[in-house]
Each structure stands twice: as C-alpha cells, then as structure tokens.
Amino acid sequence: MSSNRLDAMEDDSVQTPDDLLRQVALGAESAFESLYDAMASRVFGLVLRVLRDQAQSEEVTQEVFVEAWQQAKRFDPSRGTAASWLLTIAHRRAVDRVRSSQASQARDMRIGIKEFQDSYEDVEENAILHDETVRVARALQQLSAPQREAIQLAYFGGYTHLEVAELLKVPVGTAKTRIRDGMGKLRELMGVA
Numbered sequence: 001m002s003s004n005r006l007d008a009m010e011d012d013s014v015q016t017p018d019d020l021l022r023q024v025a026l027g028a029e030s031a032f033e034s035l036y037d038a039m040a041s042r043v044f045g046l047v048l049r050v051l052r053d054q055a056q057s058e059e060v061t062q063e064v065f066v067e068a069w070q071q072a073k074r075f076d077p078s079r080g081t082a083a084s085w086l087l088t089i090a091h092r093r094a095v096d097r098v099r100s101s102q103a104s105q106a107r108d109m110r111i112g113i114k115e116f117q118d119s120y121e122d123v124e125e126n127a128i129l130h131d132e133t134v135r136v137a138r139a140l141q142q143l144s145a146p147q148r149e150a151i152q153l154a155y156f157g158g159y160t161h162l163e164v165a166e167l168l169k170v171p172v173g174t175a176k177t178r179i180r181d182g183m184g185k186l187r188e189l190m191g192v193a
Contacts, residue, residue, distance in 0.1 A: 017082035025072035036065055039083060043090045050094035060097055064090045139189040147182030154179050 015023075015031075017038055023031030043064050048057040067089055075085050140148050146168075153164045165175035186192075 017086070018077055021068070021072055021075050021082035021085070022077075024069060025075065032065075032069055035068070035082070039086050040065070042083070043086055046087055046090050047094045050091065051097060056097060057094075060090070060093045064093055067093075135190060136186075139186050142189055143182050143185055147178050147185065150175055150178035151182045151186070 015034065017035060020031045020035040020038065024035055040061065044057060044061045047060045047064070048054070051057050051060065064086065068086055075082060079085075080088075140151065143151070149168060150164055153159045153167060154161065159167065161176050161179065162172055164179070165172040168175060170178075
C-alpha cells in the first residue's frame, strides 16, 4: 500500500465527531456510519436515563440519528461540538417523548373518567327509571280495574280517547272520565301535585 492510502486510512480512524458530521452534511454515508458507531452508545445512554424504557430509547436513538442525517448542514461548530449537538437533540427528543407519553396518559385518564361518569350516570338514570316504574305499577294496582285499563291503553298503549272507548266498548265520555279520574288518583297516590 502506498503511504498516501495509509495516511488516508489513519485520518479516517482518528476523525472526530465534528469532522464526521461535516462530511455527513455533504452526504457522506460512510461518515454517517462512523458517526453512528462513535456516538450511538452515548446517545442511547442519555435517552435511556430520561425514558427508562429500552424499546422507546431505541426508537428515540434512531430518530436522533435520522434527524442528524437530515439536519447535518445546520450544525455550527462555533456553537459547540458535534457530540454536544447530537446529545442536545437526543435530550430534546427524549423529553418530548416523556411529555407526549404524559399527555397521552392524562388524555386517556380524562376519557376514562368521563366514560366512567357517563356509565355511572347511565346506571343511576336506569335505577331511577326502574324505581319510578315500580312506583307507577304499584299505584296503578290501587286504581279500579276500569280506570287502570283506560290509563294503560291511553298512556302505555298510545291509543286515543276514541280508540280506548272502542276497545273497552264504552262511550267516549266514559273513557275520558276513567282516564281523568284515574290520573287524579295516580297523582295523589304518588305524591305529585
């Protein structure tokens, strides 16, 4: 091998992350591989300390290096080293993931509480309806049979006064009187004014 090729290989092996990132900005894939090899464990370690989750830390580390590849041209060596730039991206991404996770948990909690409240209100409403149905049924049993039949046909059967009269084979006036008197007695029995 010529001495120039050896010098070039030695230069590649001692390149700093700053040198590698500058080459990445020019689209050098081999420099990106070297940068990844040099920095991945540090980036992963920082992310893992923030997230405390292996799988998420691996995802965020990958996102950091994708961002580094895409944004390498924005690296400014006058503002810091490539290592600090990458670690800043890593920390920011990890914190964003924590915030996103917390927001998601809070949202899930709010939705869960609302669904629980809705469910509780449905149960409460059903219980009240059941209690009222039982009260009405008991009160209906205390009416005379003709009043009870007329009210059940008119209010629970949906029939008109004329239809109630025809079904009970009584004059319309009699059907209306049974319904009116029965409703008055029901209000009294149920304590409704």
